[in-house]
Amino acid sequence: MHGRPSILHIVGDSRFGGGTLVIAQLGRAAAALGWQPYVLTTDAEAKAYYHERGISVLAEDVVRRSIHPLRDAAGLFRLVRILREHRFDAVHTHTSKGGMVGRLAACLARTPIIVHTVHGFAFHEQSGWFARTAYSALERLASHWCDAIVCVSQFHARLALQLGIGNSAKVFAIPNGVEALPKFSNDSAARTRLALRVPPETTLLFSMGRLAPQKGFPWLIDAVAILRKTCARPVELAIAGEGPLSDELREYARARGIREHVHFLGFRRDIAELLAASDIVVLPSLWEGLSIALLEAMRAGRPIVSTTIESNLEVAGHGEVALLVPPKDAEALAGAVVRLLEDSGLRTRLADEAQRVLAEHYSEDRVVAAYRDLYAQLSRKRSGLSCAPGRVHAVPKGGYQ
Known part of the structure; x- marks a missing residue:
């Protein structure tokens, strides 16, 4: 035929x-x-x-x-x-x-x-x-x-x-x-943050994925609640994705008192622009095959916090590409974010190594x-x-x- x-x-x-x-x-x-x-x-x-x-x-x-x-x-x-x-x-x-x-x-x-x-x-x-x-x-x-x-x-x-x-x-x-993409300018990142109504002085955490149990988003919301109380700079979170837990996660953020600081973006095609506009990418997955989101964050040269699931450890075996913490641990997620915020050299080193590993292996x-x-x-x-x-x-x- x-x-x-x-x-x-x-x-x-x-x-x-x-x-x-x-x-x-x-x-x-x-x-x-x-x-x-x-x-x-x-x-x-x-x-x-x-x-x-x-x-x-x-x-x-x-x-x-x-x-x-x-x-x-x-x-x-x-x-x-x-x-x-x-x-x-x-x-x-x-x-x-x-x-x-x-x-x-x-x-x-x-x-x-x-x-x-x-x-x-x-x-x-x-x-x-x-x-x-x-x-x-x-x-x-x-x-x-x-x-x-x-x-x-x-x-x-x-x-x-x-x-x-x-x-x-x-x-x-x-x-x-993942395919190679051109770098976005600082002006482009600023426009994306402006569209999200996130001021320049605010730390923007970004995550993405299907809003489902696998992705571990409740622990990320808990981590943001911790950071909102302990960080000197204001912290906000943007999550791109749709899924069966959409309403439940919104309600959970509301119950934690941070609903206005968690931006649920829904389905987005401009993931590269959102990554470029973020300060730190946090991927709290409980399990993955091999996370496309992780690879996209590596490509963007963003400092990353993720979990010690097996496929992440496999990627990290090629070089220090992210700070990895145990799954289902909001305190550890928050602690890793603070560590990155306090150490600009670590942020740069992780981002550079992530791009090298991506180019060589992924x-x-x-x-x-x-x-x-x-x-x-x-x-x-x-x-x-x-x-x-x-x-x-x-x-x-x-x-x-």
Whole structure:
């Protein structure tokens, strides 16, 4: 049905977010091989973003984040029909829910190549024994329905192998990356702060992410309440993002007496400008795959406070890129912010090191090249898809380090 090889990306939650940025990078990887990338989404912001980058969209609502057995079963069979109708040469699934439903549908539709990217398992560092056992069993089952499992951090690749989710021939680590951006002027940062109504003498903390339990925002709000009482300079917080805890977090800030000092910005496309306008970025996540928000803050050259979750420690293993504190610890978050405010040399050193580490290990070009090589390797195994001449490279055994 397609004039050239085609690949469809299936996501469990197709709304605009970090996954959208990653899929756009994978669109570049597919295009480098002469393939046409498609994405299954109905989100208006995501659709516009993909269209700007030459990625085709199938506006079908078949896979949602929440679990609903009857709806999910209907979505599975509908997805099988879509795959058979369009006859995609490859399917690339994302997130736990999208990976489970999408891989099974692609298997039933006999799609030649099936790839799954683990942006973070359904179980995580905060999960109990039962959740870890149940979800890892499901992941082991689904691992038989695909040709490759890509993890966005070395930590998750090691964890997959430890739990028997795939094997060393199937599991790869391709860490996330972000594109390079020009630096913003001081005037641009001042205009952004003015739009937020944050005076120059106020310390502006910035955070971003889905307003969901994973991101740890209640502890950040607690930290701001502490800082408002203890810092000589006024402190305000801006949070960019939407999610199920939106109303609850606003009420929590009100209960802590700092509602007027916490700016809930909702969905924003100007993240780079907001980062440039901030003084310190605070990312209090309880778990992550490999945080795009962290990489974007590193790219912006902002001093960062984050948590000692495994994927953050992996990034920090390349150099001192942030002050890391235990998750769920508002006092530690506040203490790290104070330490940065009192030490300009530390702020500069962290920002410079973060930009160095990002350029060496987490660039978008590195991600695109790695996925391009993986797609090429899988297409050669299937021997039915063509690749652009001179662009085929072998994937190192065991994935990218």
